[in-house]
Amino acid sequence: MIKTPKLLMIPGPTPVVRSIQDQMARETVAFGDAGFIADFKGLVLDLKAMWRCDGEAFVVAGTGTMAMEMAVANVTKCGENILICSHGFFGDRFIDICTRKGLKTDVLKAAWGTVYTPEQIDAELSKKKYSAITVTHVDTATGVIAPIKAIGDMLKKRHPDVLFIVDAVAAAGGAESWMDWGIDVLFSCSQKAFGVAPGLAILWASKRAVEKRKSLGTIPESYFDFERWIPIMNDPSKYWGTPAINMIWALKEGVRLIKEEGLEERYERHVRQAAIFVSAMEALGFKTAASKDNRAPTLSIFFYPEGSGIDDAAFRAKLAEEGVQSAGCLAEYAGKGFRLGHMGNIDKHVLVGTIASVERACVKCGYKVELGKGLGVLQAGLVGE
Ligand SMILES: Cc1ncc(COP(=O)(O)O)c(C=O)c1O
Secondary structure, eight states: OOOOOOEEOSSSSOOOOHHHHHHHTSOOOOTTOHHHHHHHHHHHHHHHHHTTOSSEEEEEESOHHHHHHHHHHHHOOTTOEEEEEESSHHHHHHHHHHHHTTOEEEEEEOOTTOOOOHHHHHHHHTTSOOSEEEEESEETTTTEEOOHHHHHHHHHHHOTTSEEEEEOTTTTTTSOOOGGGTOSEEEEETTSTTOOOSOEEEEEEOHHHHHHHHHTOSOSOSTTOHHHHHHHHHOTTSOSSOOOHHHHHHHHHHHHHHHHHOHHHHHHHHHHHHHHHHHHHHHTTOEESSOGGGBOSSEEEEEOOTTOOOOHHHHHHHHHHTTEEOEEOOGGGTTTEEEEEOOSSOOHHHHHHHHHHHHHHHHHTTOOOOTTHHHHHHHHHHHTO
């Protein structure tokens, strides 16, 4: 029998389309190659313009976690107060990063499946002088989205001196945010809504964040230092660390595809397709961890229907056999459901294939859904796309 190819539906890495794969397969050139320098420079300028950044954009080899450390390292110093707003596993990750750096951390935690309000953040920030706050735009463990624009508006009005650090790892390119919403450092990485393979961290720093970095003098971190990378980002013919040449080409193609689609249109597509996709899963009896008003457009946590008798590990193994790679839930959600990404360069075939595979996996695991029930809902939604 012909083997069913596996759709990569975990919440990152996401499917990498052929034209991006082709860039990774190109013959590598010297980092001093004139064509590569022009490509790299163009990519950085595009990222700056597209995300409305008045400061600097960075593309550096590394993961999302490295971007988290790079963000914190460049705009805070040991002994300062930082407020970590966490609504999940990845929000909590800032606690370790900030504590190791010698920052005085306070944590505003939202119960999993919920998110804090700007008013709650305002109340915390009013208690003492903070240098910065961190907010996770979409927490990949809960599928909940934070109200970035409303938080930015609140900060502008109520705490204009507090720097706003946003983890957009599972958001940028799939869930809307712009630097001019009052964000000081925004970061993501290649393998999520950009639809590129893992390997690159992408950061944007406001003018104010760049000034804060300058005011810190020499910082303990070397590889992460904005001051080391700014000259390279403005003139990639200079050297600091070897650029990930083929990955930079791949990201450039990813950004070209985003420009072709239009960033705003892409954000709207993610919202529409997520709603259709979730409705199809709901028709099969699955429920999202996030409530309707705080659901991320980029990924979802689907709890197994009560009484379905589905065993998590067996279901996900069956789903993989049926052609869809999914992710298990983390920490307090472990075993209760599974995670599916629906971000990046996802087309109608991918969505149809995913729901069809979920239906077959349910039936094969003994949960007797009506075949075609989820697909019908999905198809009805996709007709309008
Ligand atoms: C919101 C968020 N932040 C940070 C990270 C860490 O990124 P990485 O695994 O690339 O280090 C992830 C990873 O999934 C994430 O979803």
